[in-house]
Amino acid sequence: DQQVKQNSPSLSVQEGRISILNCDYTNSMFDYFLWYKKYPAEGPTFLISISSIKDKNEDGRFTVFLNKSAKHLSLHIVPSQPGDSAVYFCAASAPPGYALNFGKGTSLLVTP
């Protein structure tokens, strides 16, 4: 049963505009949420994380928003750049093992 869902398989955005990637989860025990960028046949690259005690975390062009009541988080990329084109995975973890539960990913294409 998929506990982390990314309902948009793909997203296309123009360079310079905002990219918004969404993620929903079902397990209320999750207390850490992470976003990864990934290319085929490579390991994921960590982008940004947020703990459940916060509702926003910002790092450069990347901002993650967490809405615990809606069990929803989103990643905002502003401004989007062509180099941001990749598959983005949302992941969540809970104690005791903090194993990551991944969504199926959203493929972002940033066009010039």
Place this chain on the structure above:
Amino acid sequence: DGGITQSPKYLFRKEGQNVTLSCEQNLNHDAMYWYRQDPGQGLRLIYYSQIVNDFQKGDIAEGYSVSREKKESFPLTVTSAQKNPTAFYLCASRPRQAAAGYTFGSGTRLTVV
């Protein structure tokens, strides 16, 4: 430089054979994890270990086995019981005190021929 090393990068296996994927880390991380990725899918958890000589099954452990005899090493054996072993396998590690501090390896692509 600290990191995780997965070897080999590409691996071919004949049907009915067991094969072991290597994962070594020099980060002094306590927890280690194995994930599998199939096309169009997210990463799914196979096994994880929080300390030496202890490990737990993940969501798709059937047909796989692991060992954790040393802190640095967490090898994954894909057995002949795994019905669909062709996939991309990723190893990760995490320090005990950092719930979000994952480091991933570069992966092993396993193909059954």
